[in-house]
Amino acid sequence: ETGVTQTPRHLVMGMTNKKSLKCEQHLGHNAMYWYKQSAKKPLELMFVYNFKEQTENNSVPSRFSPECPNSSHLFLHLHTLQPEDSALYLCASSQELGQGAEQYFGPGTRLTVT
Amino acid sequence: AQSVTQLGSHVSVSEGALVLLRCNYSSSVPPYLFWYVQYPNQGLQLLLKYTSAATLVKGINGFEAEFKKSETSFHLTKPSAHMSDAAEYFCAVRPAGDQFYFGTGTSLTVIP
Numbered sequence: 001e002t003g004v005t006q007t008p009r010h011l012v013m014g015m016t017n018k019k020s021l022k023c024e025q026h027l028g029h030n031a032m033y034w035y036k037q038s039a040k041k042p043l044e045l046m047f048v049y050n051f052k053e054q055t056e057n058n059s060v061p062s063r064f065s066p067e068c069p070n071s072s073h074l075f076l077h078l079h080t081l082q083p084e085d086s087a088l089y090l091c092a093s094s095q096e097l098g099q100g101a102e103q104y105f106g107p108g109t110r111l112t113v114t
Numbered sequence: 115a116q117s118v119t120q121l122g123s124h125v126s127v128s129e130g131a132l133v134l135l136r137c138n139y140s141s142s143v144p145p146y147l148f149w150y151v152q153y154p155n156q157g158l159q160l161l162l163k164y165t166s167a168a169t170l171v172k173g174i175n176g177f178e179a180e181f182k183k184s185e186t187s188f189h190l191t192k193p194s195a196h197m198s199d200a201a202e203y204f205c206a207v208r209p210a211g212d213q214f215y216f217g218t219g220t221s222l223t224v225i226p
Contacts (some may be wrong), residue, residue: 004157042118043158043204043216056213090157099146099208100165105157 002026004106006091012112013081021076021109023091029104031097032074034066037088037108049074050097081113118207120217128225133177133192135220137205140186147188148206148214149179158204164188175199200224 004025013019025032034046048056049068063085065077074091088110092103121136139145146165150158162173169181175198179190188205205217 006157040123040218042218043214045213048213092157100163102148102160102163103158103214105150105159107155107157 004091004093004104006089006106006109008109009107010110010112012114013078014114015081015083017081018077018079020078021089021091021111023074023076023106025072025074025091025093025104025106027093027095027104029093029095030071031094031101032068032071033092033094033103034074034076035090035092037090043090046076048097055097078111081111083113086111086113118205118215118217120203120205120220122220123218124221124223126223126225127195129197130194133190133195133199133222135190135203135205135222137179137188137190137217138186139188139205139207141207141209145207145209147179147181148208149173149177149188149190150204150206150216152202152204152219154201161190161203195222195224197224197226 007022031050036044046060047066052068063080067075088108090108091106094101094103117140119138148163149161151161152158161177162171164171164181172178177192202219202221204219206214208214
């Protein structure tokens with residue numbers, strides 16, 4: 001595997017379910033990110049981790065819970081979601097948090113909440 | 115406050131024609147600027163970035179963008195469109211700090 005991978009690629013869950021999204025980067029990067037991509041809206045940054053430590057939480061509801069056990073893996077735990085949470089969830093990584101550090105994105109998980 | 119505006123959510127060009135995708139930004143400090151492309155069912159891929167060196171930046175797949183401070187613009191161009199260029203394009207600004215601000219995207223259609 002190369003680059004940034006995400007599993008599953010598609011997920012349908014009910015509002016009372018608990019599920020987790022997984023992201024893995026094979027680039028040796030130190031920073032990882034979760035974004036939410038909804039139609040006709042800019043990408044929304046959700047969480048930022050640097051060297052496994054959370055550095056950013058953009059007022060994300062507590063029904064989204066991130067976990068970063070090491071610099072290569074990032075999880076997003078989901079519980080009691082709402083239909084408006086349906087979106088494409090993108091994971092990204094970068095070498096560091098510097099201003100010019102480009103981010104490498106995974107293919108995303110298409111989440112549908114029923 | 116930082117923001118990015120992409121004029122035109124949909125752009126259609128004929129194959130072989132000039133591609134011009136517009137991006138304007140607002141930033142209180144000199145930003146770094148990026149263009150990303152997203153093909154169907156894929157994540158975002160970096161096309162090019164401006165990091166305060168040359169104002170004309172060349173990227174992959176024949177794309178380039180010019181940073182114009184006076185106009186606060188960073189428009190993306192390609193001299194000749196190819197069918198494979200059909201995708202969603204995102205402009206992003208990153209002021210000092212660790213957060214990207216993305217535009218809403220422009221969907222490019224290439225007509226044979």
